[in-house]
Amino acid sequence: MPPRPPPDTPVATYRLQLSRDFTFDAAAAVVPYLAELGISHLYASPFLKARAGSAHGYDIVDHNQLNPELGGRASFDALCARLREHGMGLILDFVPNHMGIGRDDNPWWLDILEWGAASPYAGYFDIDWNPPRPALAGKVLVPVLGQNYGSALANGEIELRFDPATGCLSFWHYDHRFPLAPMDYPEVLQAALPDLPGEHRERLAAALAGLRAAAGAPPERAREAAEAAKRSLRELAESESTAARLGDAAAAWRGIPGDAASFARLHELLQRQAFRPAYWRVAADEINYRRFFDVSDLAGLRMEETAVFAATHGLVGELIAAGQIHGLRIDHVDGLADPEEYCRVLAAFTAARLAPERNGEAQTPYILVEKILAYHEQLRPAWPVAGTTGYDYLALANGLFVEAAGLERLERIWRGFTDIDAPLADETYRCKRTVIDNILTSELAVLTNLLVQITEADWFSRDFTRQRLRAALAEIAAAFPVYRTYVTARGRDEADIRDIVWAVEQAKKRWTGTDVEVLDFIRSVLTLEIAETRPAHYQASQAGMLRFIARFQQYTSAVTAKAVEDTLFYRHIPLLSLNEVGADPRHPGTSLEAFHREGPLRARNLPRAMLASETHDTKRAEDVRARLNVLSELPEEWARRIARWHELNRFSFVETEDGIAPAPNDEYLIYQTIVGSWPLEITSVAMAERWLGAYLERLKAYVVKAMREAKATTSWTLPNERYENAVLAFIDRILGIASANPFLESVIRFMARIAPLGAINGLAQLVLKATMPGVPDFYQGSELWDFSLVDPDNRRPADFERRRLGLLHVRSATVAAMKGRWRDGLLKLHVAAALLRLRGQLPKLFRDGGYQRLTVEGPGQENVVAFSRHLGETEIVVVAARLVARRLAGERGVLWPNGDIFAGTVLRGPGTRQFVDVLSGTVLTTPEEGMPLDLVLRLLPVAVLSALPPAPQ
Numbered sequence: 001m002p003p004r005p006p007p008d009t010p011v012a013t014y015r016l017q018l019s020r021d022f023t024f025d026a027a028a029a030v031v032p033y034l035a036e037l038g039i040s041h042l043y044a045s046p047f048l049k050a051r052a053g054s055a056h057g058y059d060i061v062d063h064n065q066l067n068p069e070l071g072g073r074a075s076f077d078a079l080c081a082r083l084r085e086h087g088m089g090l091i092l093d094f095v096p097n098h099m100g101i102g103r104d105d106n107p108w109w110l111d112i113l114e115w116g117a118a119s120p121y122a123g124y125f126d127i128d129w130n131p132p133r134p135a136l137a138g139k140v141l142v143p144v145l146g147q148n149y150g151s152a153l154a155n156g157e158i159e160l161r162f163d164p165a166t167g168c169l170s171f172w173h174y175d176h177r178f179p180l181a182p183m184d185y186p187e188v189l190q191a192a193l194p195d196l197p198g199e200h201r202e203r204l205a206a207a208l209a210g211l212r213a214a215a216g217a218p219p220e221r222a223r224e225a226a227e228a229a230k231r232s233l234r235e236l237a238e239s240e241s242t243a244a245r246l247g248d249a250a251a252a253w254r255g256i257p258g259d260a261a262s263f264a265r266l267h268e269l270l271q272r273q274a275f276r277p278a279y280w281r282v283a284a285d286e287i288n289y290r291r292f293f294d295v296s297d298l299a300g301l302r303m304e305e306t307a308v309f310a311a312t313h314g315l316v317g318e319l320i321a322a323g324q325i326h327g328l329r330i331d332h333v334d335g336l337a338d339p340e341e342y343c344r345v346l347a348a349f350t351a352a353r354l355a356p357e358r359n360g361e362a363q364t365p366y367i368l369v370e371k372i373l374a375y376h377e378q379l380r381p382a383w384p385v386a387g388t389t390g391y392d393y394l395a396l397a398n399g400l401f402v403e404a405a406g407l408e409r410l411e412r413i414w415r416g417f418t419d420i421d422a423p424l425a426d427e428t429y430r431c432k433r434t435v436i437d438n439i440l441t442s443e444l445a446v447l448t449n450l451l452v453q454i455t456e457a458d459w460f461s462r463d464f465t466r467q468r469l470r471a472a473l474a475e476i477a478a479a480f481p482v483y484r485t486y487v488t489a490r491g492r493d494e495a496d497i498r499d500i501v502w503a504v505e506q507a508k509k510r511w512t513g514t515d516v517e518v519l520d521f522i523r524s525v526l527t528l529e530i531a532e533t534r535p536a537h538y539q540a541s542q543a544g545m546l547r548f549i550a551r552f553q554q555y556t557s558a559v560t561a562k563a564v565e566d567t568l569f570y571r572h573i574p575l576l577s578l579n580e581v582g583a584d585p586r587h588p589g590t591s592l593e594a595f596h597r598e599g600p601l602r603a604r605n606l607p608r609a610m611l612a613s614e615t616h617d618t619k620r621a622e623d624v625r626a627r628l629n630v631l632s633e634l635p636e637e638w639a640r641r642i643a644r645w646h647e648l649n650r651f652s653f654v655e656t657e658d659g660i661a662p663a664p665n666d667e668y669l670i671y672q673t674i675v676g677s678w679p680l681e682i683t684s685v686a687m688a689e690r691w692l693g694a695y696l697e698r699l700k701a702y703v704v705k706a707m708r709e710a711k712a713t714t715s716w717t718l719p720n721e722r723y724e725n726a727v728l729a730f731i732d733r734i735l736g737i738a739s740a741n742p743f744l745e746s747v748i749r750f751m752a753r754i755a756p757l758g759a760i761n762g763l764a765q766l767v768l769k770a771t772m773p774g775v776p777d778f779y780q781g782s783e784l785w786d787f788s789l790v791d792p793d794n795r796r797p798a799d800f801e802r803r804r805l806g807l808l809h810v811r812s813a814t815v816a817a818m819k820g821r822w823r824d825g826l827l828k829l830h831v832a833a834a835l836l837r838l839r840g841q842l843p844k845l846f847r848d849g850g851y852q853r854l855t856v857e858g859p860g861q862e863n864v865v866a867f868s869r870h871l872g873e874t875e876i877v878v879v880a881a882r883l884v885a886r887r888l889a890g891e892r893g894v895l896w897p898n899g900d901i902f903a904g905t906v907l908r909g910p911g912t913r914q915f916v917d918v919l920s921g922t923v924l925t926t927p928e929e930g931m932p933l934d935l936v937l938r939l940l941p942v943a944v945l946s947a948l949p950p951a952p953q
Contacts, residue, residue, distance in 0.1 A: 003086065005087070011836065011840050012039050012836050013039065013091060014034050015616065016045065017795050019795075027042065035086035038833060042083060042088060043093070049065040056616070056791075066315070090324060098292040100297060117274070126289060126302055139275060139276045140275045141286055141289075144296075149278055150260070159254060162247045162249070165237075169188055184269060186212055188249055192248070293558050294440060304338050313349060330369045331370050351363075365384075373582070376481075391582025393769075401761045402629050406631075406634070409635035410635050418665045424586065436474050447552055451525075458537040473552070477555060478510075480559070496527065500527050507519055525545055569585075577628035581618055592862065599853065608774070613769050613777075625676070628675065630754050631672075663712070677787045679787065682695075683748065684748060699731060699735075706790075757888065766942075776836075815939050858905030859904050860901065868910065873947075876946050877910050877943075913926060924945065
């Protein structure tokens with residue numbers, strides 16, 4: 001019997017990070033385990049051709065090839081066959097927003113460097129060919145040099161070379177290639193003519209003459225001449241002696257390192273090209289192509305262009321039509337000019353390639369978008385997608401395990417420890433201005449240039465100066481309350497107007513000067529109000545306005561991401577578990593009421609959206625957050641601990657020219673990170689000798705990255721290695737085991753208290769993810785306890801053999817036995833497998849079923865979340881403990897002694913019937929007066945009750 005095809009709506013997805021160290025073959029070997037676990041769809045990181053050695057796959061250089069480092073087409077086909085054997089589907093993380101550029105591997109980008117605006121690919125990328133600086137007109141700034149241009153040139157770091165294999169002349173800066181414009185070949189290669197034998201001399205002369213004749217010709221004619229010349233050069237270079245003469249002609253343009261004047265001729269040749277090599281540090285100010293955030297070797301694509309869509313989706317379309325791809329996760333959708341239109345085109349494109357009917361039902365494309373939603377924001381209902389990749393759910397569920405009063409106390413503790421008194425709103429503004437003024441300034445210059453052109457077209461706006469327009473744009477962007485708005489030629493909606501107006505009003509509060517009307521003018525453009533108030537101006541400048549609006553919307557998403565996720569979340573750290581992708585620091589917790597309000601909405605509007613608790617982009621793994629959340633329940637104990645630790649470590653601080661290291665905020669981050677990520681294996685100083693070494697290296701790498709992201713004492717652009725090394729020395733000292741270490745002993749004692757409470761939270765968040773409306777996603781390896789930190793730490797390969805053997809073990813082990821040795825993670829694996837098995841048995845319930853909050857009464861009513869999922873006669877009841885630290889105050893090292901803490905607390909609502917707890921096997925009958933929670937949670941802090949069919953009469 002052939003295997004069943006995968007369901008249109010996944011039962012559950014499992015994210016795998018592919019790389020040259022974890023290939024298609026390695027993924028295929030894991031498929032049987034994933035199928036046994038209950039996963040319906042493998043969710044793969046990008047596997048189209050990326051830059052050689054890429055650890056993540058987001059630097060794609062060719063959308064129409066599979067990444068050869070992952071094994072090529074044969075290995076991919078074998079993976080798909082293995083998935084098909086097990087009835088599983090494949091979801092691809094697809095990257096439409098940008099491509100990897102630089103070096104020598106992106107043919108589109110190399111063509112642009114060679115031909116400039118005449119390249120057929122010039123319109124594929126967001127390049128400003130007319131930037132404010134006249135010297136860059138018609139050129140692409142390429143900021144890859146390790147020092148200023150003059151020094152790099154005079155030191156001989158830019159060389160002109162001839163490549164016999166391609167017949168091309170190119171400038172090289174280490175591994176970066178800059179093709180020479182073909183019309184300049186004659187000037188370079190003319191010197192080779194006298195030394196060539198007769199026939200070769202005549203062929204070269206003819207090739208060069210053809211290029212001279214094509215100078216100034218239409219682009220098509222010029223390209224034909226260039227290709228003919230290169231073909232001749234390749235053929236001529238088959239002779240080693242001729243190839244050597246051509247190489248010598250190129251080498252003759254080199255100067256003498258140290259003699260700047262000797263490089264004048266090479267400089268003049270470079271000046272004529274369609275590119276301008278520059279020091280990498282100038283990118284922030286002058287780069288004239290849209291980047292992925294501030295990453296200069298990732299260039300933004302104009303996916304709104306039909307030709308670009310067609311050129312980048314060919315292979316994906318083939319794989320969908322072949323039944324090898326069953327869903328797409330769209331990376332960084334907010335980077336696109338028009339996300340809604342892209343999703344519409346993609347949905348139609350995908351639907352056209354799906355089998356028209358399966359099992360009597362039309363197939364529905366499964367498309368997810370990586371979208372960060374603000375606290376007050378909803379995914380636009382007009383987008384034809386299943387939902388987001390789950391950051392919004394992650395923030396919702398994580399906040400459920402944070403005690404509000406305790407969090408307020410943690411804020412005061414952190415401020416007292418660090419002496420930081422800036423309000424959150426002010427710090428957020430400062431972070432945005434840091435990004436705007438120092439990192440994304442070139443993008444702001446492009447926006448200003450577009451806006452100047454708009455203002456010049458009307459009498460009433462022509463007096464707005466460039467300087468004030470730039471200042472106004474910066475203030476509005478710094479005040480933006482969402483990642484972006486979605487105003488297009490189709491119009492705008494109330495949410496767009498609300499957020500733009502709010503940002504402008506906030507900008508007015510910080511505005512200096514009397515020309516506040518400039519802010520109102522920009523508001524009128526961004527909201528398209530100008531089409532009504534100044535219709536003539538709008539008609540005259542419509543194309544420019546729409547271009548400006550699109551670029552501004554792309555800009556604010558980059559500003560917010562860099563300022564909040566990658567700066568604020570490393571500065572404002574009262575509780576690190578709240579500083580996560582998708583979280584809103586202004587709304588850090590989740591009440592029971594808020595969580596239960598979300599359930600029915602998701603069941604009705606987003607039943608196919610992804611539910612994430614950990615991703616490749618999260619700052620820390622789900623179990624790190626679950627453990628750190630416990631600190632909100634024990635703020636006073638935490639205050640005593642860090643005060644004691646600071647005192648114990650007073651001789652471990654390092655004095656530098658910049659002051660004492662680490663600074664208080666960095667010290668606070670180190671302590672929290674240690675608590676959150678401390679290995680479960682280290683339960684004594686003796687165990688530290690075995691496990692501490694590898695952990696220390698991971699911890700130190702994370703701390704350096706965190707400090708650079710915070711941009712306070714060091715940064716990526718200006719690394720303060722003296723300070724960083726001092727902090728690393730501090731970490732080595734406080735966790736040293738060469739002699740008695742009171743700090744280490746104190747950490748181990750504290751972890752005996754905290755670690756079990758974190759595990760309780762971990763089990764609860766797992767149960768909620770697997771039962772809430774939506775599709776649960778499991779990040780690689782997280783079915784066991786996962787205490788990874790931010791990438792690249794979370795991209796370490798998982799030990800799948802351990803997990804495979806663990807799954808075999810939990811099939812026969814008792815819950816009591818697994819609970820007794822909970823540190824090995826098999827209890828978490830058991831819960832995951834049991835719930836995935838349930839989802840596989842009841843797919844319609846989890847896809848179409850409703851959500852109903854259940855009433856809990858008694859002393860523990862605030863310490864449990866309970867709801868039911870129901871569809872017709874099918875029903876499950878979900879119960880999970882929360883905020884139980886104080887109720888378990890006397891327990892150390894034990895995961896869950898019993899359910900006595902819920903004595904007197906009753907669950908009402910399921911009705912009088914029998915249930916079986918799929919996690920423990922316990923059969924329970926619900927009496928009319930309600931179900932006692934001390935019985936429901938006797939064995940574990942979580943329960944999922946499946947209604948048994950009525951007994952036969």
